[in-house]
Amino acid sequence: MKEIFENNKKWAKAVIDEDPNFFKRLVLQHAPKYLWIGCSDSRVPANQIVGLPPGDIFVHRNIANVIVHTDLNALSVIEYAVEVLEVEHIIVSGHYGCGGVKAAMGTKEYGLIDNWLRHIKDVQRFHKDTLCKIQDEEAYFDRLCELNVQEQVSNVLNTTTVKNAMKAGKKLAVHGMIYNINDGILKDLKITE
Numbered sequence: 001m002k003e004i005f006e007n008n009k010k011w012a013k014a015v016i017d018e019d020p021n022f023f024k025r026l027v028l029q030h031a032p033k034y035l036w037i038g039c040s041d042s043r044v045p046a047n048q049i050v051g052l053p054p055g056d057i058f059v060h061r062n063i064a065n066v067i068v069h070t071d072l073n074a075l076s077v078i079e080y081a082v083e084v085l086e087v088e089h090i091i092v093s094g095h096y097g098c099g100g101v102k103a104a105m106g107t108k109e110y111g112l113i114d115n116w117l118r119h120i121k122d123v124q125r126f127h128k129d130t131l132c133k134i135q136d137e138e139a140y141f142d143r144l145c146e147l148n149v150q151e152q153v154s155n156v157l158n159t160t161t162v163k164n165a166m167k168a169g170k171k172l173a174v175h176g177m178i179y180n181i182n183d184g185i186l187k188d189l190k191i192t193e
């Protein structure tokens with residue numbers, strides 16, 4: 001644990017050296033423009049991969065970036081982001097090589113998480129006509145990662161919070177993106193609504 005605190009002190013000092021008022025400013029206002037919904041995977045840190053500092057992105061992460069209609073945690077994050085912080089963009093970002101998506105493709109049992117991964121098995125079922133045409137396992141895996149993002153974008157759009165915000169004409173867009181852990185590039189899936 002030593003490295004955690006040492007790194008933190010170094011980081012805080014470096015931030016202040018560069019911008020002495022950085023923390024003072026952030027204490028006074030929390031006004032991120034973006035809500036990021038992504039995977040918990042340690043290789044996909046929201047702020048870092050889009051090069052934004054603390055204060056710029058409100059973040060919700062869970063295994064395989066799944067938005068479940070009854071998940072009070074995710075729904076609360078979305079409501080707070082849209083109604084209180086008034087974010088203008090919700091980014092649902094998946095990533096290629098997602099362990100959660102991979103696990104959902106197989107039959108191995110992992111325990112509690114199998115219940116969570118059922119949601120991705122559902123994505124497979126919804127898109128079985130597309131997926132069954134893909135012979136190559138890697139290509140299937142990549143496509144399922146993308147389709148999972150697409151479904152989660154749709155789930156975000158169907159939350160009462162987002163529906164009401166859209167109805168009220170609020171400035172809000174929901175985007176689907178996918179991050180490539182092989183080269184660090186974030187791709188827009190062009191399913192923005």
Ligand code: CO
Nearest residue numbers: 039041098099
């Ligand atoms: Co993942």
